[in-house]
Amino acid sequence: MRAYRELSAAALAEEHARVAAAYAKAKAKGLALDMSRGKPGREQLDLVSGLLTALSDPADCSDGGIDVRNYGNLTGIPSAKALFAELLGVQPSQVIVGGNASLTLMYDVISKAFTHGLLHSEKPWSKQGGLKFLCPAPGYDRHFRITESFGMTLITVPMTPEGPAMDAVEAAAADPAVKGMWCTPKYSNPDGIIYSDATIARIAALKPAAPDFALMWDNAYCVHEFAGDFVPFPDMLSLCATHGNADMVYEFASTSKITFPGAGISCMAMSQANAAHFEKLLSVQLISADKVNQLRHVRYLVDKAHVLELMRAHAKILAPKFAAVLDALETEIAPLDIATWQRPKGGYFVSFNAMPGTAARIYTLCKEAGVVMTEAGATYPYGIDPADSNLRIAPTLPSPAELAAAMEIFCLCVRLAALEALLPRA
Amino acid sequence: MRAYRELSAAALAEEHARVAAAYAKAKAKGLALDMSRGKPGREQLDLVSGLLTALSDPADCSDGGIDVRNYGNLTGIPSAKALFAELLGVQPSQVIVGGNASLTLMYDVISKAFTHGLLHSEKPWSKQGGLKFLCPAPGYDRHFRITESFGMTLITVPMTPEGPAMDAVEAAAADPAVKGMWCTPKYSNPDGIIYSDATIARIAALKPAAPDFALMWDNAYCVHEFAGDFVPFPDMLSLCATHGNADMVYEFASTSKITFPGAGISCMAMSQANAAHFEKLLSVQLISADKVNQLRHVRYLVDKAHVLELMRAHAKILAPKFAAVLDALETEIAPLDIATWQRPKGGYFVSFNAMPGTAARIYTLCKEAGVVMTEAGATYPYGIDPADSNLRIAPTLPSPAELAAAMEIFCLCVRLAALEALLPRA
Numbered sequence: 075m076r077a078y079r080e081l082s083a084a085a086l087a088e089e090h091a092r093v094a095a096a097y098a099k100a101k102a103k104g105l106a107l108d109m110s111r112g113k114p115g116r117e118q119l120d121l122v123s124g125l126l127t128a129l130s131d132p133a134d135c136s137d138g139g140i141d142v143r144n145y146g147n148l149t150g151i152p153s154a155k156a157l158f159a160e161l162l163g164v165q166p167s168q169v170i171v172g173g174n175a176s177l178t179l180m181y182d183v184i185s186k187a188f189t190h191g192l193l194h195s196e197k198p199w200s201k202q203g204g205l206k207f208l209c210p211a212p213g214y215d216r217h218f219r220i221t222e223s224f225g226m227t228l229i230t231v232p233m234t235p236e237g238p239a240m241d242a243v244e245a246a247a248a249d250p251a252v253k254g255m256w257c258t259p260k261y262s263n264p265d266g267i268i269y270s271d272a273t274i275a276r277i278a279a280l281k282p283a284a285p286d287f288a289l290m291w292d293n294a295y296c297v298h299e300f301a302g303d304f305v306p307f308p309d310m311l312s313l314c315a316t317h318g319n320a321d322m323v324y325e326f327a328s329t330s331k332i333t334f335p336g337a338g339i340s341c342m343a344m345s346q347a348n349a350a351h352f353e354k355l356l357s358v359q360l361i362s363a364d365k366v367n368q369l370r371h372v373r374y375l376v377d378k379a380h381v382l383e384l385m386r387a388h389a390k391i392l393a394p395k396f397a398a399v400l401d402a403l404e405t406e407i408a409p410l411d412i413a414t415w416q417r418p419k420g421g422y423f424v425s426f427n428a429m430p431g432t433a434a435r436i437y438t439l440c441k442e443a444g445v446v447m448t449e450a451g452a453t454y455p456y457g458i459d460p461a462d463s464n465l466r467i468a469p470t471l472p473s474p475a476e477l478a479a480a481m482e483i484f485c486l487c488v489r490l491a492a493l494e495a496l497l498p499r500a
Numbered sequence: 501m502r503a504y505r506e507l508s509a510a511a512l513a514e515e516h517a518r519v520a521a522a523y524a525k526a527k528a529k530g531l532a533l534d535m536s537r538g539k540p541g542r543e544q545l546d547l548v549s550g551l552l553t554a555l556s557d558p559a560d561c562s563d564g565g566i567d568v569r570n571y572g573n574l575t576g577i578p579s580a581k582a583l584f585a586e587l588l589g590v591q592p593s594q595v596i597v598g599g600n601a602s603l604t605l606m607y608d609v610i611s612k613a614f615t616h617g618l619l620h621s622e623k624p625w626s627k628q629g630g631l632k633f634l635c636p637a638p639g640y641d642r643h644f645r646i647t648e649s650f651g652m653t654l655i656t657v658p659m660t661p662e663g664p665a666m667d668a669v670e671a672a673a674a675d676p677a678v679k680g681m682w683c684t685p686k687y688s689n690p691d692g693i694i695y696s697d698a699t700i701a702r703i704a705a706l707k708p709a710a711p712d713f714a715l716m717w718d719n720a721y722c723v724h725e726f727a728g729d730f731v732p733f734p735d736m737l738s739l740c741a742t743h744g745n746a747d748m749v750y751e752f753a754s755t756s757k758i759t760f761p762g763a764g765i766s767c768m769a770m771s772q773a774n775a776a777h778f779e780k781l782l783s784v785q786l787i788s789a790d791k792v793n794q795l796r797h798v799r800y801l802v803d804k805a806h807v808l809e810l811m812r813a814h815a816k817i818l819a820p821k822f823a824a825v826l827d828a829l830e831t832e833i834a835p836l837d838i839a840t841w842q843r844p845k846g847g848y849f850v851s852f853n854a855m856p857g858t859a860a861r862i863y864t865l866c867k868e869a870g871v872v873m874t875e876a877g878a879t880y881p882y883g884i885d886p887a888d889s890n891l892r893i894a895p896t897l898p899s900p901a902e903l904a905a906a907m908e909i910f911c912l913c914v915r916l917a918a919l920e921a922l923l924p925r926a
Contacts, residue, residue, distance in 0.1 A: 111571065113570055113571050114570065116567065119558065119561075119567065119569045119570060120558050123557065123558050126555055126556050126557070126558075126560075126561075126792075127553060127556050129552055130552050130553045130556075131549065131552070132545065132546050132549050132552075134552075135545075135552075141542065141545065141762075142762050142763070143545045143760040143761070143762050143763060144539055144540065144545060144760070144761050144762050145537065145539050145756075145761040145762060146539075146762070147762075173599045173600065173789070173790060174599065174787075174788070174789060174790040175786055175787050175788070175789075177785065177786065177787060178785055178786050181784065181785040181786075185611060185615060188614075188615050188626070189611060189614050189615060189626065189650060190649070198626075200614070200615065200624075200626035200627075201626075216784075219784050220784055220785075223616070223781075223784045224615060330571075334569040334570070334792060335569070335570050335571040335787070336567075336568050336569050336570050336571060336572070336573075336788060336790070336791040336792055337568070337569060337790045337791060337792030337793060338790075355649075358607065358642075358645050358646055358649045359603065359604055359607040359646075360601055360603065360604050360607075361600075361601050361603060361761070362600070362601070362762060363599070363600060363601075364599060364600040364762065364763045364764075364790060364793065365762040365763060366552075366760060366762055366763030367763060367790065367793065
């Protein structure tokens with residue numbers, strides 16, 4: 075195998091015929107495979123079955139005297155706050171515990187900014203026009219969609235190997251209409267990058283023009299290593315406070331990829347002043363999130379050490395899947411010099427950069443051959459990747475055998491799309 | 501005992517001395533009793549312990565092939581939709597299943613109206629000024645606070661023994677700034693009234709000027725009889741549709757007072773068109789509510805017949821508590837002709853109308869003697885009862901012995917406040 079760019083037109087045509095035939099054959103199998111979303115596989119769900127019976131008797135349902143079955147405790151039970159605080163390195167009093175899905179908490183911060191205003195808002199965002207939000211891209215489509223749905227203008231900030239391009243962030247934040255930024259700082263979605271200390275320090279020291287700039291710090295993969303040891307990560311709340319930005323940051327986490335994605339608990343962590351502001355707003359909306367499930371998680375997960383032990387068991391299941399993806403790319407694509415990709419050690423994705431102009435075509439080819447991928451462009455604001463290059467590979471749901479079959483098709487599609495682009499038009 | 505109004509000034513003074521002495525004695529006991537909120541008691545929570553172990557094995561976690569532990573099924577699992585549909589007499593396709601607390605779903609309808617608009621909104625409510633909302637009162641303080649927190653003007657509609665005063669509702673709804681109405685149609689909070697068929701028909705046939713008038717139909721006590729048989733109740737979605745108002749009504753219910761208030765499931769039911777509109781909006785906010793808890797409830801509650809059986813067990817615990825309240829009032833207060841009250845057969849409250857001008861005083865006297873009541877005025881918009889008369893008694897949480905002690909103090913406070921009002925000023 076040689077780099078495609080070095081091939082003659084005739085050799086390219088020959089290769090195209092070969093790959094097209096292989097693709098047709100693969101397509102004929104009529105497979106139905108899914109590498110589209112970061113869903114844990116069944117084996118991972120079965121790992122945590124003990125959660126189901128962690129509370130089985132009324133006597134189990136007390137958290138330091140609080141009967142978790144009844145009403146009350148708006149911001150969460152003490153032991154669940156303590157568990158999340160330990161995981162994130164923050165104070166329990168900074169934690170508000172939610173229900174399943176931290177996405178809902180993120181949505182709520184933006185929604186409340188619009189309807190009631192954040193702590194330092196001069197007026198609710200709905201009374202201000204022309205608002206903008208910073209979106210490091212490639213990034214998480216669901217983040218971008220929240221701010222898009224509220225009518226904000228999304229501003230793409232390029233991702234670097236160290237995190238968002240900070241010159242661009244600092245320049246953009248000087249505009250008072252820029253109201254915040256989405257970040258997945260550890261094992262970023264989809265790149266799997268850990269923001270560097272220098273980048274984190276610059277973010278914490280940001281001097282945004284907007285007094286109510288919201289740094290949406292989605293620490294979704296805070297303990298989600300699948301290769302190597304747990305990587306400690308700084309407490310962004312303290313860092314921001316050090317730089318006089320205590321109320322700028324809203325941190326989020328959940329157990330979605332620790333226990334059950336369909337029945338986990340979530341949290342947001344913020345300064346005491348922000349927490350007091352949100353508690354007041356939440357008191358109108360909620361009596362409490364599911365406290366039995368909070369205590370169930372506390373009893374089952376116990377503490378950070380025990381969570382990390384569980385994450386190593388997840389890693390044993392995940393590592394071979396990521397290896398299968400990376401091995402396939404290394405063998406089938408690397409020699410052709412038509413794409414680049416990340417080699418993450420944690421998180422849920424492999425970010426793949428195809429030959430510019432071919433990502434949408436690869437998506438379609440995959441789909442037609444029965445392999446569902448995250449839509450091309452999804453990792454960019456408005457679903458539009460200007461280079462039409464990035465694709466997010468999510469290898470966690472399929473079985474290893476399905477994954478091998480899916481990656482075989484994916485690699486064929488990457489090659490076919492590149493060849494179509496490289497071949498001189500008839 | 502004779503009616504206070506018939507007593508001479510001297511007899512009143514004598515009675516005042518007697519009651520004040522009894523109050524001082526009761527106060528000296530230093531009790532700490534709570535009749536403030538509609539919280540189930542411990543015995544009720546223990547009734548449903550089987551819920552904790554309804555799903556104990558991975559094999560239990562499938563709902564017709566859906567692995568409820570994983571992501572997906574935004575609007576709820578099919579079996580949970582079917583269960584709520586049967587309880588409410590609506591179609592499963594009209595049901596969206598939420599997490600713990602239907603209050604959050606109600607808040608979300610109002611919040612989405614403000615940020616994105618309802619199906620028939622010309623523009624989001626945040627872009628419209630001077631909006632108003634109808635609040636039948638006495639009513640539920642948490643309802644009123646939602647619309648108040650969004651800056652709407654609350655319009656009090658008097659409650660009658662048949663439900664909201666419909667002449668007032670119809671007149672008010674002719675104002676296009678009036679955007680909706682709060683209703684608890686079965687065992688209304690706090691009056692415990694079931695809206696009459698005639699009232700329900702007039703509500704369903706309402707012709708509001710606002711195209712996006714939201715009838716907030718909180719069927720919180722749909723199966724919550726504590727005396728007598730289950731009382732069937734009409735399907736408001738069908739009734740509204742019959743009158744060309746299919747998209748006007750949003751119905752809510754939850755298992756908060758069926759299973760665990762701290763770990764239940766909730767639902768909203770609406771027209772197919774509204775459900776489609778909300779599903780689109782929810783897809784930005786949520787991946788799903790806790791589906792394991794949805795299936796846990798389905799397996800434990802089974803169907804409506806089984807739910808009604810469980811509610812009869814709740815009733816056995818609740819009936820003596822309500823009887824204790826009503827008996828105390830009958831014995832201690834009725835002969836004095838200083839107050840009126842409802843005699844509900846379901847729901848969670850006894851609505852008490854003290855001598856006008858004395859409710860706040862009774863609240864304070866109770867509090868000083870260690871009995872926490874819902875604050876006087878709470879059942880009215882802005883927490884202001886123009887007659888200073890209504891108090892909400894919540895008898896479900898205390899034990900029967902505590903309740904007897906609390907009612908003894910309450911009745912003393914009612915008498916003392918009345919006597920203070922009736923006595924000629926020195």
